[in-house]
Amino acid sequence: xxxxxxxxxxxxxxxxxxxxxxxxxxxxxxxxxxxxxxxxxxxxxxxxxxxxxxxxxxxxxxxxxxxxxxxxxxxxxxxxxxxxxxxxxxxxxxxxxxxxxxxxxxxxxxxxxxxxxxxxxxxxxxxxxxxxxxxxxxxxxxxxxxxxxxxxxxxxxxxxxxxxxxxxxxxxxxxxxxxxxxxxxxxxxxxxxxxxxxxxxxxxxxxxxxxxxxxxxxxxxxxxxxxxxxxxxxxxxxxxxxxxxxxxxxxxxxxxxxxxxxxxxxxxxxxxxxxxx
Amino acid sequence: xxxxxxxxxxxxxxxxxxxxxxxxxxxxxxxxxxxxxxxxxxxxxxxxxxxxxxxxxxxxxxxxxxxxxxxxxxxxxxxxxxxxxxxxxxxxxxxxxxxxxxxxxxxxxxxxxxxxxxxxxxxxxxxxxxxxxxxxxxxxxxxxxxxxxxxxxxxxxxxxxxxxxxxxxxxxxxxxxxxxxxxxxxxxxxxxxxxxxxxxxxxxxxxxxxxxxxxxxxxxxxxxxxxxxxxxxxxxxxxxxxxxxxxxxxxxxxxxxxxxxxxxxxxxxxxxxxxxxxxxxxxxxxxxxxxxxxxxxxxxxxxxxxxxxxxxxxxxxxxxxxxxxxxxxxxxxxxxxxxxxxxxxxxxxxxxxxxxxxxxxxxxxxxxxxxxxxxxxxxxxxxxxxxxxxxxxxxxxxxxxxxxxxxxxxxxxxxxxxxxxxxxxxxxxxxxxxxxxxxxxxxxx
Numbered sequence: 001x002x003x004x005x006x007x008x009x010x011x012x013x014x015x016x017x018x019x020x021x022x023x024x025x026x027x028x029x030x031x032x033x034x035x036x037x038x039x040x041x042x043x044x045x046x047x048x049x050x051x052x053x054x055x056x057x058x059x060x061x062x063x064x065x066x067x068x069x070x071x072x073x074x075x076x077x078x079x080x081x082x083x084x085x086x087x088x089x090x091x092x093x094x095x096x097x098x099x100x101x102x103x104x105x106x107x108x109x110x111x112x113x114x115x116x117x118x119x120x121x122x123x124x125x126x127x128x129x130x131x132x133x134x135x136x137x138x139x140x141x142x143x144x145x146x147x148x149x150x151x152x153x154x155x156x157x158x159x160x161x162x163x164x165x166x167x168x169x170x171x172x173x174x175x176x177x178x179x180x181x182x183x184x185x186x187x188x189x190x191x192x193x194x195x196x197x198x199x200x201x202x203x204x205x206x207x208x209x210x211x212x213x214x215x216x217x218x219x220x221x222x223x224x225x226x227x228x229x230x231x232x233x234x235x236x237x238x239x240x241x242x243x244x245x246x247x248x249x250x251x252x253x254x255x256x257x258x259x260x261x262x263x264x265x266x267x268x269x270x271x272x273x274x275x276x277x
Numbered sequence: 278x279x280x281x282x283x284x285x286x287x288x289x290x291x292x293x294x295x296x297x298x299x300x301x302x303x304x305x306x307x308x309x310x311x312x313x314x315x316x317x318x319x320x321x322x323x324x325x326x327x328x329x330x331x332x333x334x335x336x337x338x339x340x341x342x343x344x345x346x347x348x349x350x351x352x353x354x355x356x357x358x359x360x361x362x363x364x365x366x367x368x369x370x371x372x373x374x375x376x377x378x379x380x381x382x383x384x385x386x387x388x389x390x391x392x393x394x395x396x397x398x399x400x401x402x403x404x405x406x407x408x409x410x411x412x413x414x415x416x417x418x419x420x421x422x423x424x425x426x427x428x429x430x431x432x433x434x435x436x437x438x439x440x441x442x443x444x445x446x447x448x449x450x451x452x453x454x455x456x457x458x459x460x461x462x463x464x465x466x467x468x469x470x471x472x473x474x475x476x477x478x479x480x481x482x483x484x485x486x487x488x489x490x491x492x493x494x495x496x497x498x499x500x501x502x503x504x505x506x507x508x509x510x511x512x513x514x515x516x517x518x519x520x521x522x523x524x525x526x527x528x529x530x531x532x533x534x535x536x537x538x539x540x541x542x543x544x545x546x547x548x549x550x551x552x553x554x555x556x557x558x559x560x561x562x563x564x565x566x567x568x569x570x571x572x573x574x575x576x577x578x579x580x581x582x583x584x585x586x587x588x589x590x591x592x593x594x595x596x597x598x599x600x601x602x603x604x605x606x607x608x609x610x611x612x613x614x615x616x617x618x619x620x621x622x623x624x625x626x627x628x629x630x631x632x633x634x635x636x637x638x639x640x641x642x643x644x645x646x647x648x649x650x651x652x653x654x655x656x657x658x659x660x661x662x663x664x665x666x667x668x669x670x671x672x673x674x675x676x677x678x679x680x681x682x683x684x685x686x687x688x689x690x691x692x693x694x695x696x697x698x699x700x701x702x703x704x705x706x707x708x709x710x711x712x713x714x715x716x717x718x719x720x721x722x
Contacts, residue, residue, distance in 0.1 A: 190306030195442020237441035247407040
């Protein structure tokens with residue numbers, strides 16, 4: 001009886017040992033999860049403003065011309081084989097300025113394309129410098145069409161992003177680089193009053209009406225009634241310092257184009273981060 | 278129908294335009310000193326002579342004191358008077374803003390003074406040059422010999438208007454004046470204006486004086502002195518010069534300091550080899566024991582609301598900073614860094630505690646939040662200690678000693694101040710060597 005018990009025990013122990021040593025999941029170490037890294041979402045303009053070097057410019061122009069020729073050839077080939085989707089015409093806005101017939105035809109041709117590869121990345125990432133050269137009266141329709149695609153993309157992005165930075169995105173009129181240039185200019189002019197309490201709301205919103213040269217025609221502190229409230233002395237000091245900064249800085253560094261978009265601008269001054277150190 | 282559709286489209290477009298306003302967030306600025314022009318005060322022609330004061334120069338003297346005050350803050354850059362185009366009298370009436378903007382000034386101070394019937398009347402105006410408008414205008418009347426105080430008060434008003442923070446120029450600093458070789462120092466109690474002017478010696482130097490501290494509500498001072506080798510705590514009224522002994526305490530007594538309401542003195546003294554914290558009511562002389570621990574508890578300091586006390590203790594082994602309620606309950610250790618912490622002092626604003634830290638043979642003056650977080654070491658040196666807050670909680674004054682030779686030569690003790698940001702560290706000029714400074718509250722409240 002005892003013998004059989006010992007045999008049984010020995011058999012079971014050996015079986016357990018075998019299982020533990022041979023099956024990998026029994027000795028697997030716990031998964032070492034990497035630490036969570038917070039990621040800040042930053043909106044990036046789809047067009048860079050960095051001008052190309054003169055040498056690179058020539059090379060780019062040559063390459064572009066070749067590509068254009070190739071493209072035209074391809075288009076001709078494809079148009080024959082492609083069928084226009086029935087909904088394409090319905091999407092056109094009725095208030096658009098009618099285009100010349102030839103251009104209309106081209107526009108349709110481009111629209112009808114089903115192959116996504118045909119939207120050339122070189123054109124989409126063109127610099128401001130290049131843009132001027134690319135604009136060709138024969139391709140206005142294509143550009144209009146591209147604008148549609150862009151606006152659709154922007155809408156999608158706007159819907160997806162929930163961060164506050166979105167309000168400053170290029171979709172509103174200034175590209176990131178233009179916005180940064182303006183911000184950097186005001187940084188230099190704004191002397192932050194150091195005696196402010198940093199545990200209260202320190203946001204000062206200033207609405208500016210600008211002339212085309214960037215000088216200020218009208219400035220308004222949006223929460224100006226707070227300046228005279230009791231216990232809000234610091235707010236008055238802060239608002240005045242912000243207004244002083246804007247006045248000292250003028251003319252502001254604004255883009256040379258798109259005046260209608262930036263003729264009214266709102267600057268939100270908030271030194272909380274800076275004061276907290 | 279078409280008409281309504283048209284209106285709808287117009288409204289919709291307008292709505293869209295209204296919401297497409299470009300917003301730019303400005304979260305950083307510069308900390309460069311603000312360029313300010315302090316025009317000499319115009320002296321009224323009707324002014325009468327007064328004792329030894331040269332009235333003609335008084336306008337320049339007052340503006341110089343204001344300028345010096347501003348420069349010492351590190352927040353303002355007073356511009357050179359040689360560059361001023363407009364005369365003081367005209368500038369005071371209506372400045373030509375474009376002229377002042379030309380010299381890159383952002384603010385302008387103008388003023389005029391008049392001495393009549395043995396009274397000095399000073400008025401000043403502060404102008405915002407970017408906005409081309411007056412920011413503030415005030416007038417003061419006092420005895421002519423008080424002109425320096427007027428200059429300090431004007432500085433305070435301008436400082437407050439431009440920074441949003443109460444000024445600290447119309448204040449004094451009390452300290453221990455030290456003379457003689459290191460081994461035989463003569464220590465006197467001395468007081469001066471915060472800018473180093475008007476130094477007065479309050480004791481003769483016969484007895485050793487230590488740790489003078491201002492009452493935060495008035496011009497009373499408490500300090501320790503050894504009389505026949507016994508420590509005594511004294512009260513001294515700066516205005517009247519009347520001095521009284523608060524009490525004879527057996528054993529060693531350390532660092533008496535006032536409560537925020539000025540009605541109590543908090544200190545530590547050693548009894549039966551154990552040092553604890555006590556408070557004493559100045560009126561009733563009633564002594565109350567606050568801590569009851571076998572460790573050494575010293576350097577107590579009240580929070581500005583009087584509800585909490587911070588102090589030193591070695592109850593965890595090394596000397597660290599602790600806080601507790603004013604009744605001695607709820608003791609919490611707040612310093613956890615490497616090194617030894619000492620002389621904690623609660624800021625008048627209540628947000629920070631200043632301290633001295635000793636680590637690796639160096640001394641540091643630093644600040645931390647009242648819960649112990651956010652420790653920042655502001656300055657490092659061979660030997661420095663005893664930080665004391667300016668009344669607005671912006672600056673710290675402390676003293677720094679230099680290393681001496683074997684024979685005691687080369688030893689100095691000087692007062693220094695530093696901004697809580699760690700910038701603007703500078704020496705406060707004193708007539709003699711100095712230690713143990715304490716900053717008064719504003720004289721004109």
